[in-house]
Every structure is written in C-alpha cells, then in structure tokens.
Amino acid sequence: MTMPTTLFDKVWDAHEIHRSESGQSLLWVDRHFVHEGSFHAFDKLREREMSVARPDLTFGIADHYVPTLTRSLGDIGDDKIRGMIEQLADNTRERGITLFGLDDPRQGIVHVLGPEQGLTQPGLLMVCGDSHTSTHGAFGSIAFGIGASEVAHVLATQTLWQSRPKQMRLTIEGTLAPGITAKDIALTWIARLGADGARGHAIEYAGGAIHGLSMEARLTLCNLSIEGGARCGMIAPDETTFAYLRSRPFAPQGERWEQALAYWQTLKSDPEARFDRDVALDAAEIAPTVTWGVSPEEALPIDQRVPDPSALRDEGRVHQMRDSLDYMGLSPGQKLTDIAIDRVFIGSCTNARIEDLRAAADILKGRRSKVPGIVSPGSTQVKHRAEAEGLDEIFRASGLEWRESGCSMCVGMNGDLVPSGERCASTTNRNFKGRQGPGARTHLMSPAMVAAAAVAGHLTDIREL
Numbered sequence: 001m002t003m004p005t006t007l008f009d010k011v012w013d014a015h016e017i018h019r020s021e022s023g024q025s026l027l028w029v030d031r032h033f034v035h036e037g038s039f040h041a042f043d044k045l046r047e048r049e050m051s052v053a054r055p056d057l058t059f060g061i062a063d064h065y066v067p068t069l070t071r072s073l074g075d076i077g078d079d080k081i082r083g084m085i086e087q088l089a090d091n092t093r094e095r096g097i098t099l100f101g102l103d104d105p106r107q108g109i110v111h112v113l114g115p116e117q118g119l120t121q122p123g124l125l126m127v128c129g130d131s132h133t134s135t136h137g138a139f140g141s142i143a144f145g146i147g148a149s150e151v152a153h154v155l156a157t158q159t160l161w162q163s164r165p166k167q168m169r170l171t172i173e174g175t176l177a178p179g180i181t182a183k184d185i186a187l188t189w190i191a192r193l194g195a196d197g198a199r200g201h202a203i204e205y206a207g208g209a210i211h212g213l214s215m216e217a218r219l220t221l222c223n224l225s226i227e228g229g230a231r232c233g234m235i236a237p238d239e240t241t242f243a244y245l246r247s248r249p250f251a252p253q254g255e256r257w258e259q260a261l262a263y264w265q266t267l268k269s270d271p272e273a274r275f276d277r278d279v280a281l282d283a284a285e286i287a288p289t290v291t292w293g294v295s296p297e298e299a300l301p302i303d304q305r306v307p308d309p310s311a312l313r314d315e316g317r318v319h320q321m322r323d324s325l326d327y328m329g330l331s332p333g334q335k336l337t338d339i340a341i342d343r344v345f346i347g348s349c350t351n352a353r354i355e356d357l358r359a360a361a362d363i364l365k366g367r368r369s370k371v372p373g374i375v376s377p378g379s380t381q382v383k384h385r386a387e388a389e390g391l392d393e394i395f396r397a398s399g400l401e402w403r404e405s406g407c408s409m410c411v412g413m414n415g416d417l418v419p420s421g422e423r424c425a426s427t428t429n430r431n432f433k434g435r436q437g438p439g440a441r442t443h444l445m446s447p448a449m450v451a452a453a454a455v456a457g458h459l460t461d462i463r464e465l
C-alpha cells in the first residue's frame, strides 16, 4: 500500500525533476507571470546573453504601475511610471512572451487575470515575482511568490530550486452567518494565529465551509495566506472549480478537457494523510472583521473596541500595540464602529472581482457615500461585466469614482495614494505603515464592509445596516 499523501505532496512530486543531497528540489514551472517589477531579471538575462527558455509558458501583465484614469500610454505624465510599463512591453516583445498590456481588453491584476483567462488550473506549479501569487492555489495548484533572482532563474530555465515547506491544514466546518465573507475568514485566522502564525507552511484549506465558498471567495482566502506567513495556500479542486474553468480562453478544450478533468479529480489529500499542523475553526464563530492596526493580525470583530495595551503583560507586545495605535491615531477602548474614515478604496487582487463589486454595490445602491473614494475593478473584463450590470452607475451615483483596473491604491505605485494622515477603509490585503501612501492609515475589511463604512462615514457593522 502506498503512503497516504497530501494534495500538496501530489502536486509537488509531479513537478520534482531532481532532489539534491541537501534535500532541495528542482521543480518544473508550468506558468510564470511577470509584471513591471521583472525588469531586473530581464536585465540580468541580457547581461549574460541568455534566452528565455519557455516564452510560451511565460505571461507578461501590466498591473502595478498602470494608471486608472487612462488606458493610453501617451497620457501618462510621470516618466518613471510610463517607463516601467514600456519596459515590460519591450522585454516581452523582444522575448516573444504574450503580454496583457495597458490597452489589452484582457488586462488586469495578475492574480485576477490568471484565473479569469483559465491560465490558472488545478495541479499546476505557478510562480510570479509577487507575494500574492498564493491566490492561484484556490484551484489546487501550488502557487507562490519568488524573488528577483529566482525570476531570472525561471526565465532562463523554466525550473526553480526550492525546499519542500511544512504543511498545515486549516479546516473550517459549519455554516458562515449571512454576510460573512472569505475576507472575514482570513482576518479571523490571521488574528488568532498571528501574521507569522503559518510561517513557512503550505496551507491546505479544508472542510465544508471552505468547499461551500464560490471560486472567487476561495481566491480571496488563498490571496491572504501570505499575510499569515504561509508560503502558499491551496484548496482541493471540486465541481465549483471545474465549472468555473470550463470554456475559459486558456483552459483545455474537448478531449483534452476530459483528460485534464480525470487528473484533476485525483487532486485531493488522502483521508489518512498527515499534516505538520492541524488547525480548526468553527464557521459560525466568524464575525465581520476589520483591522485596527498596522499588521493584518491586528484585526477584531467589528462589534469590539480598540484594544488596550495596558491590559497586556508582554513588554514587547505593549510597545508594539502603542506604536500601532499611535500611527493609526486611535485610543484604547474606543468602539471600532466609532472610527470615522476619510476615504474608501474598493480594489486589489484580494477583493475586486465581480462578486466583490456586486456586494459593495448592493449596499451603495440608492445611497450616498459620505467620503470620497475609488473603485478599481480587478480586471478590465470585470470592469466590462460590472458596467453591463449597471454597477458603475451605482458607484458613480453614490459619489465614488469608477476607474480602470490596476493595483492602484492598494500600493500606490501608479500614484493613486491616500493623503498623509487620512484614514481609508480598504478592501486590500496590507495595512502596513505607509502602504497606501506616506502617513496613510488603512483599515482592511470586506467589500460590503467598506461600502457600509462609506455610507455611514465611519466603520460600521453590516449586520446592523
């Protein structure tokens, strides 16, 4: 009898070309996404006069620097920003790599575009020079972010040296209360285990509550794996996965679909498979959750109060909490729902898919936002779909700006910034100091919660709306 294996091991083993004496694995890479930040790697290849091994398995995506007010390169006033987008276009053209560029109707944030185009599939090994590559694991692939020198290595060889991570299973059984989203699940487990709680592990999300999630919600959950310190996150593919993938542009067709499907159906952890760690959460306990601090672990259910550092024993934690509260301009004991906001952002690879926009529009319909804000769809396809459904009109009528797709205010590389000292309710995944701009204060939450905060002008419990 063969040893019971995990989903992760099955996919890893299928990609291991060689194992070194020290235990490092040389892995085959099925998909390599390169965004504007990949220019270092292309420079390195040029220096060494090397070619790209598999341009057909490499895909260029313009997302981090793209403007959200125009799709025309000529309209970008900032030379550095325009240069970053041009450089990606030049590098991909020169190497024969497919580019989803600024004016491509398929353009979008890499982690939204991959699944949408059917490039993300069960059982693949996928990498990108971007930490949120973990998103793609929602299809039962191994997907993780890599550094600049690794990007060069993958470009040159289509392989990568990695050591096999430890494995953690996060099981969630039970039923989520109405309005509770994947964002709330993620912030809840990260708050409980800590921002390095899953450090270095590959997570498999399992259980009834996980398999009850839509494909888009699974993407949100896997996206945030990295914020809990995990290397990657994955979910065994099921009927929801297959239904989502069928007839996507890059998905296998006809007989090849049937063959792929037969393989994909084997991709699950064996019942007796062992994990290095097993963690369980009860779905019914998960509440709408927001961050109050400067790390995704500094999160609490919306009906709670800003924590009090004087209640803590550990000196280090006291200092850290004081520092977070100071940066965020909050006082201990303040009700979270009393925190007034200056601005909202609905966007990013975490929460800007069509279901996210629908959830936000549902709350904003017929209401006015008390604060300014931007809505940037996760991809141009999502934008068109939202417009076909009239969601853009709802956002505009509420007073929010309806923009083009890109990373935008999630990271501000394109110039979409939260002004210093302002407080932003955001659907993104990182609330580090200065993340949305120098001095900007970020509160992470689900799209519906951001919409509710916009309408009220302060953080709000959607259950009371």
Ligand SMILES: CC(C)[C@H](C(=O)O)[C@@H](O)C(=O)O
Residues within 6 Å of the ligand: 037, 064, 129, 130, 131, 132, 145, 411
């Ligand atoms: C700029 C990029 C490399 C970075 C990442 O690695 O994740 C960004 O996408 C982020 O979310 O901070």
Ligand code: SF4
Residues within 6 Å of the ligand: 063, 064, 109, 111, 130, 132, 348, 349, 350, 406, 407, 410, 411, 428, 429
């Ligand atoms: S949307 Fe934000 S988190 Fe996602 S890839 Fe872009 S910068 Fe990174």
